[in-house]
Amino acid sequence: MFGLGSRNEFNVEGQTVVITGGSEGMGKAVALELAAKGANIVVVARTASKLVTAVNEIKTKAANKFKQKFHYISADLTDPAECERVIAEVTTWNSGAAPDVVWCCAGFSRPGFFVDVPIEEHRQQMDTVYWTAANTAHATLRNWLEPVLPSAQMKTTRRHLIFTCSTLAFVPITGYSPYSPGKAAIRSLSDTLSQEIEMIHTVFPMGILSPGFDNEEKTKPELTRKLEEADKPQAPADVAKIAISALERGEYLITTNFIGSMMKGTSLGASPKNSIVGDTLLSCLSHLVFLQVIPDLRNKAFAWGKRNGLPGANSTPAS
Template sequence: MSAWYTVLIVLGSILVVGVIGEIVLRATARKFDPKNKHCYITGGSTGLGKAVAIELAKRGAHITIVARRLEELNKAKTEIESHCTSNCQKVICISSDCTDHDSTVKALDEAIEKHGKVPEYVFTCAGASYPGLFIEQSVDVFEKNMKLNYFGTLYTVHQAVNKMVGSNIKGNVVLVGSTLSMLGLIGYSQYTPTKFAIRGLAESLRNELKAYGINVSVYFPGTILSPGFETENLTKPQITKDIEGADSGLSPEQCAKALIKGLSRGEVAITSDIISLLFRVSSRGMMPTNNFVLDSILAFVAWIAFIPWRWYADSLVVNYGKSMLSNN
């Protein structure tokens, strides 16, 4: 009886600590309220970026969407406007190449001029993946991916943060990483390092920008069923697809809702699927926990579960290599 009593005490204590952790997270989080705020979104013409813009429009935000193709931007603008809750909301679109620093600076200046204020929220949703085998891809692909996914984010964030600090705005920066910000797989050697870099940037800025009262969050989505995913699959090696398995993925709309939910809870590192969640808790570095008790329990589960999964993935790659040699 005493043993059961001890177990109940331990479980009860864990539950209490977990509840306290949730209360502290909610109580200390800056209120997420984009109403009447200027929200600046790169990659806003399609996929996750457009879906995030729609969710923000539903909450009364003023929106700037930025992407290269003007025709897609205009279509997205019309769709976003249809979700606005007030005639006073303003939605503008700007054609800009986020991989070009000067173009990024001009785009942000134009957005500030048209809205009459510096963005309070910045979402960097622009990005792409070009899967392939390391020895078969040109170095140009690696440079292109780093330019888009990392420097395309850096240019926007650097300029936006300078504007926030110069205007004494306690803003919010939301970077978009990936599940592959936390692990590497065959076929993604040109993509994973760019998303590791995004995570590193987010973790550094989360600490540094506290000096100016600017919040930084990072979203780690898994597979997003967007036009970009369809393009990605055109060059993705079969071995990569085999390891990924039957990943059903989430729609951009589901991901946007998960991202907004995480921001509303005050989370710094946000996920929307169980696999990404397990990788987050097992390799969180200096990132704050979303719930200390739950994160710790899940981290223990992940450390155990990932051992056979890693063996499985490695064995698939070894067998793939043998089949390639036999075919040659």
């Protein structure tokens, strides 16, 4: 299913791509890259004004401005009915043809210690991180798997459903308890769907320099900053290019830097492998490395707790 070869497994020229969370950050960077490769682009997010700005920028990257089409849809993807509406609207806009690629990038992170974050915010992050992806995937796959009469078939292409996850799904870090469970759920959903359908991929970036990252910094505890010192945030364009190159090679679980790959190697488990030999060697190496890393993370957290006391209702995050 996920064998690697020399041919391009992700040729988007002339195809219609839906990108959720496409108004900024990684989502917009993906849209810009795929527009330059000849794709028709639909970006989806909540804020219409940001979407208008994004589409105007995406248009400037079109490989062929006379053939390619661009569209935006404002929607709240935590509502499954909205996801159904988005896919239906895209299909109508696309002359009755379903989108060829759907890439889920929507979500946000608001770090904080578990007990400091109100339970409503935990639920909100789960809704925005996991359920936007699950709702979009459900609506997309129901659309793709509907019986179609031969006379109504317009073209046959290999479709792709792509989730955007996080390396926190492999190695959780203190301070991300409101966020990492949703990402772990996406990874689990991806592995499950990969047994049902041969079109699933999941991208696992680390930090991305974006408006979302700037917002994270506002609530991120000092301890979390210390524990993730090795994470050097990447530019959205770099993450998009690396992820797209991996999709073109046909990879399933995709990381965007060396440290992320090492984190992936610690928890591959029963997930489908990009390369049986390569991923097996990576897993062996990662487990040796993380024999030191995990105790170090725990020791740093314990030392921080002794110095600063336990988090509680009156503690405040670093600004």
